[in-house]
Amino acid sequence: MKVLLVEDEQSMLFTLSNLLKHRGYEVIAAHSAEKGLEELGDDQVDLVISDLRLPGMDGISLITEVRERCEDVVPIIISAYGTLGNAIDALKLSVCDFLRKPFDLSTFEETLSRAEQRRNQLLAYKKYVLDLKENLLGEERRRTMLSRFVAKHVVDRIMSSGELPARAGQTQKVSVLFADISDFTGLSEKLDQKSLVFIVNTFYAALENVMVQYGGSLDKFMGDGIMMVFGNSTTAQENASHALEAAVQIQGKMDEIRRELQRFELPEISIHIGVCTGMATACSIGTEKCLAYTHIGDAVNLAKRLQELAGPGEVLVSEATVNELADSVDSIPGLGGLHPLPPLAIKGRKGQVVVYRAEFAIPHSNGK
Secondary structure: EEEEEEOHHHHHHHHHHHHHHOOOEEEEOOHHHHHHHHHHHOOOEEEEEEEEHHHHHHHHHHHHHHHHHOOOEEEEEEEOOOOHHHHHHHHHHOEEEEEEEOHHHHHHHHHHHHHHHHHHHHHHHHHHHHHHHHHHHHHHHHHHHHOOOOOOHHHHHHHHHHHOOOOOOOOEEEEEEEEEOHHHHHHHHHOHHHHHHHHOOOOOOOHHHHHOOOOEEEEEEEEEEEEEEEEOOOOHHHHHHHHHHHHHHHHHHHHHHHHHHHHHHOOOOOOOEEEEEEEEEEEEOOOOOOEEEEEOHHHHHHHHHHHHOOOOOOOEEHHHHHHHHHHHHHHHHOEEEEEEOOEEEEOOOOOEOEEEEEEOOOOOOOOO
16 A cells, blocks of 8 residues: 655654555655645555644645545544544544544554555445446446347346246237338349448338337348337237337338438338237247247248238238227228238138238328
């Protein structure tokens, strides 16, 4: 440890300086506050031991000055004049000890031991606060990073438990939405990679805002497509309603997206959407070294098939979603109705499937 010792009595300055050096301290010794500050310069000290009454600047003023330079310094005051006012001033500066002259060396050594303990406690507390701050910042960084890959409620679960979602997962009724850019292969043949990335990111940015607005969770990006899951609401009907509302709003935003692309002389795009309601399992899949959090199940598969069957600018909706919505269909903003299509044959499924096409209250361009 390093100590600044200021004492105007030369004999005491010499005695205390030697004792401190014997205990292993690096000592800056001075007979006045001004000289002590000059000797200290920009250095840091652990302790400051000062007589209260000094020629020129007094001990209280000295400690105040040193504390501005060394915020964790532990002060000790020495004085033959122990008044109440002096004691109050010392308390304001969190002085570790107030030694009355005369005192013997054993008392001084006991005072030093208490000061060393105080200093160690201060350093330990400061380290604790810094570690706590770093842990909080680290947690926030981890939360932010995780939020880029999985839904907020999943992040909250991981951060609170410290564990990844179980491989087996949790099965519940959800509504799934797939959205995909129409004829992206054709665009890829005509445009450079930079333009393609810009188009996809513009598309994703618009979708993200809608997803957040309606309480959806991002399951995955798939090149030029996206999968959202709506399963956080109180009822399955609300989840279905939010999924269809999101689909309608996404199609409604396409004119805005096209205008943005036109600003950069990029071609118009259209998207096609599929929505399905049913049971799905949220789980971690992959290997020990590479995991992905996703939803799997029949509802996911059918939503994807409906998206593939939908034409540019269309939203196809499963019968299960329509049944779940019941009378709430009329309350969905921007939705003009649900038009039943002739039963469709779906790849990989037995029999035919009843499907509905969303009609929009305000007709919009399909980009073609």
